[in-house]
Amino acid sequence: MRLLLIRHGQTPANVIGSLDTTIPGPGLTELGYEQAAAVPGALAGERIDAIYASVQVRSQLTAEPLVRERGLPLQVRPGIREISSGHLEGNTDVESQEFYLSTMVAWVEGDFAREIPGGESAADVFARYNEVIGEAYEAGQSSIAMVSHGAVIRTWAGYHAHNLGAQFVARTPLHNTGIVVVEGSPEHGWSAVSYMGEAVGGLALDDGTNAGPASRTQ
Numbered sequence: 001m002r003l004l005l006i007r008h009g010q011t012p013a014n015v016i017g018s019l020d021t022t023i024p025g026p027g028l029t030e031l032g033y034e035q036a037a038a039v040p041g042a043l044a045g046e047r048i049d050a051i052y053a054s055v056q057v058r059s060q061l062t063a064e065p066l067v068r069e070r071g072l073p074l075q076v077r078p079g080i081r082e083i084s085s086g087h088l089e090g091n092t093d094v095e096s097q098e099f100y101l102s103t104m105v106a107w108v109e110g111d112f113a114r115e116i117p118g119g120e121s122a123a124d125v126f127a128r129y130n131e132v133i134g135e136a137y138e139a140g141q142s143s144i145a146m147v148s149h150g151a152v153i154r155t156w157a158g159y160h161a162h163n164l165g166a167q168f169v170a171r172t173p174l175h176n177t178g179i180v181v182v183e184g185s186p187e188h189g190w191s192a193v194s195y196m197g198e199a200v201g202g203l204a205l206d207d208g209t210n211a212g213p214a215s216r217t218q
Contacts, residue, residue, distance in 0.1 A: 001133075001136075001137055001141075001142055001143070001144075001183065001184065001185050002046075002047075002142065002143040002144075002181065002182075002183050002193075003133065003144060003146060003180075003181070003182040003183070003190075004043060004046060004048070004143070004144065004145040004146065004179060004181055005146050005148060005153045005156075005157065005179065005180040005181070005182060006039060006062070006063075006145060006146065006147045006148065006177060006178075006179050007147075007148065007149060007150045007153060007174050007175070007176055007177060007178050007179075008028070008032070008036075008056075008058040008059045008061075008062040008147060008148070008149060008176065008177070009028045009029075009031070009032030009033065009034075009035035009036045009058065009061070009062045009176050009177050010028060010029045010031045010032035010035060010176045011025075011026040011027065011028055011029060011032060011058050012026050012027075012029055013025075013026050014029075014032075014176065015029060016092060017092045017097065018090055018091070018092050019085040019088050019089055019090060019091050019092075019096060019097065019100060020085075020089070020090065021056075021081075021082045021083065021084050021085045021089060021149075022056075022089065023055050023056055023078075023081065024055065024056055024057040025056040025057060025058060025082075026057070026058060027057055027058060027061055028058055028061050028062065032058070032061075032062070032176065033061070035062070035176050035177040036061060036062040036063075036064065036065050036177065037065050038177065039062065039063075039065055039066050039177055040065050040066050040069040040070075042177075042179060042197075043066065043145065043179070046143065046145075047142070047143045048066075048070055048072065048143055048144065048145050049136075049141040049142060049143050049144055050072060050075060050136060050139070050141045050144045050145070051063055051066055051067055051070065051072050051073075051074055051075065051144070051145045051146075051147070052074075052075045052076075052077055052080060052132060052136070052144060052145070052146045052147065053074055053075070053076055053077075053080075053146075053147040053148075054076070054077065054078065054079075054080045054081040054082070054147070054148055054149065055076055055077070055078045055081055056081055056082060056149070059080075059147040059148060059149065060074065060076060060147070062147050062177065063145075063147040066145060066147075077132045077135075078128070079128035079129055079131045079132040080128075080129055080132050080146055080148040080149075080152065081128075081148075081149065081152070082148075082149035082150075082151055082152055083100075083104070083116075083119070083120065083125055083149075083151045083152050083155065084116065084118075084119040084120045085100055085116060085119060086116040086117050086118030086119030086120075087116075087117045087118035087119075088100060088116060088117070088118075088119075089118075099116070100116065100151070101151075101170070103115070103116050104151055104154060104155045104158075104169060105158075105166050105169055105170045106166075107122040107125075107155055107159060108155060108158035108159045108164075108165065108166040108169050109166045110159075122155075125152065125155065125156075126156065126159065126160075129152060129156050130186065132146070133146075133186065134186055137185065137186055150173070150174045150178075153174055153180055154169050154172075154173075154174055154180075155169065157169075157180050157182055157190075157192055160182075160189070160190045161182055161184075161190045161191055161192040161200075162189060162190070162191055163191055163192055163200055163201075164192050164200070172195065174195075174196065175196060178195075178196040179194075179196065179197070180192065180194070180195050180196070181193040181194045181195075
């Protein structure tokens, strides 16, 4: 199974550096629409059996050009929404941003006790994201595009892909409409193929903190 994990285009919250994980959340900026329009070209060589987007409107707006180009229905799922920022919602200060990021990294390391105050747990985030992937897998969809969000894509891929890991997640941002390609299956695990157009083999040196979810207890 091939997963094309696509971050949404730029939003007004991105411009000001605000933690915005509300539903339905903000739309796209003018640049965000331009970024979304470029997604079909970036995926021109990819087979796509289905297109998913989260319940947050920015992901659906980003998916629209791809939906039109491929002639596939857009399947909206709450499970691939952004990780809730809880009591940090709306904050723009560096400390809040760093705490949010460090929580992501802790989850990738397997520290599921770490939580964002007023937010959701790592177990809940992974369960809801995996539910959508499992749905596609059970439907026999071998290559799917999932328009989702920066933090949840980095965290899910960092934890589940055996060749990424916490250090990679910590040092490697995912830009608007950046694409992470992952291959594998729910039964046999996952491997990252590329990250924002670059082969992962040249980017991610496993730091030893990610032995794959099959070797850890959630």
